[in-house]
Amino acid sequence: MKLAKEKIYITKEKDGEYENICYIPYTFTRNTQYLYDGLLLGKNKDKVKLEKLIKVIENDKFWDDNIKKINLEAEDFESLVKNENLSFMKIIGKQNDELAFSNWISYWLDEDRELLAKFCQNFTNTEIDKENTRIFREYENIDIYIKDDKNAIVIENKIKSSINGIKQDEETNEITSQLDKYYGVAKEKDNEGKEREVKCILLLPNHHNIVKEYATENSEKIYKTSKGIEYKILTYADIYSFFKKYFENNKPKTDFEEAMRKEFLKALEPHTKPYQNELYETAMYRLAKKIISLNK
Numbered sequence: 001m002k003l004a005k006e007k008i009y010i011t012k013e014k015d016g017e018y019e020n021i022c023y024i025p026y027t028f029t030r031n032t033q034y035l036y037d038g039l040l041l042g043k044n045k046d047k048v049k050l051e052k053l054i055k056v057i058e059n060d061k062f063w064d065d066n067i068k069k070i071n072l073e074a075e076d077f078e079s080l081v082k083n084e085n086l087s088f089m090k091i092i093g094k095q096n097d098e099l100a101f102s103n104w105i106s107y108w109l110d111e112d113r114e115l116l117a118k119f120c121q122n123f124t125n126t127e128i129d130k131e132n133t134r135i136f137r138e139y140e141n142i143d144i145y146i147k148d149d150k151n152a153i154v155i156e157n158k159i160k161s162s163i164n165g166i167k168q169d170e171e172t173n174e175i176t177s178q179l180d181k182y183y184g185v186a187k188e189k190d191n192e193g194k195e196r197e198v199k200c201i202l203l204l205p206n207h208h209n210i211v212k213e214y215a216t217e218n219s220e221k222i223y224k225t226s227k228g229i230e231y232k233i234l235t236y237a238d239i240y241s242f243f244k245k246y247f248e249n250n251k252p253k254t255d256f257e258e259a260m261r262k263e264f265l266k267a268l269e270p271h272t273k274p275y276q277n278e279l280y281e282t283a284m285y286r287l288a289k290k291i292i293s294l295n296k
Contacts, residue, residue, distance in 0.1 A: 087266035095270065102143045102157045104264055108243070109146070110135045115246055116146075122242060123234055124199040126151050140185045141178070143203075152186040152196045156231070157203045158210075159271065176227060183229045202231040203239070205271035211235055212274075236271035243268070 056062075087095070094100040109116040113130040120126045129148040136145040144155035156179060163177050179200070186198045202223050204211050214221040214233060221233040244265055252258040270276075 088263045089267040096159050098157050098159050106144050142182045152198045154182045154200045179225045180227045200231040201234050203234045205236045207276050240268045240272045
């Protein structure tokens with residue numbers, strides 16, 4: 001998240017002269033609770049105060065160099081009101097649906113075996129037999145289960161939910177969760193008499209609480225269950241970058257596939273943010289419409 005280099009204060013009470021403090025004697029009322037609107041419109045309209053506020057806001061020394069300045073005349077500002085990032089998943093109300101995303105991810109992996117091989121190599125350092133690898137959805141409740149004769153990969157996808165099925169054995173006091181169970185399924189229950197190496201992934205949006213807990217770690221982020229089973233934390237930003245790069249380097253076979261790719265990336269993108277930005281985008285959309293209407 002990009003932040004200001006220095007805090008800016010807007011105050012109604014004058015207490016000395018400071019570059020980062022904007023003194024504006026202003027009375028908030030029920031209908032003018034937003035300062036910008038209040039100075040621009042209605043009884044409190046005051047061009048001098050408004051210009052003073054804008055001068056402080058536009059002082060470059062207060063802002064991070066990477067923060068993009070909005071140009072009211074530019075096309076990129078107009079695009080804010082065009083809903084260009086509106087995805088099919090958002091339209092049908094599935095933007096936070098774990099099952100829908102797991103279906104879509106497993107579809108791409110199963111459809112393109114080269115993509116599958118790169119995915120497994122990139123995120124689990126596993127060389128699979130791409131021609132004989134099988135992909136399952138909801139096998140023993142595992143979101144995405146990938147296996148060949150020598151390897152098994154368990155992927156648990158969480159968007160808004162937390163780790164489920166946590167319980168304590170009354171006799172041993174041992175605590176287990178769904179993640180322990182899934183590893184056991186791959187390692188023992190479904191081994192088919194084969195010694196498979198099992199790798200586990202916990203797929204999370206970047207705004208998930210677990211990701212935030214591990215944010216300060218510079219090394220590979222590993223979530224350990226109470227039984228010591230390791231799940232590599234994979235974020236939506238990780239898979240977004242992976243799929244985007246692969247799609248750019250491999251042309252789609254049909255126009256439909258190209259459209260599907262674009263929609264898939266659009267659907268992933270909101271979950272790559274370190275915060276849930278739906279309300280922010282809605283606010284920006286309304287603000288952009290308001291400013292455009294006032295400048296016409």
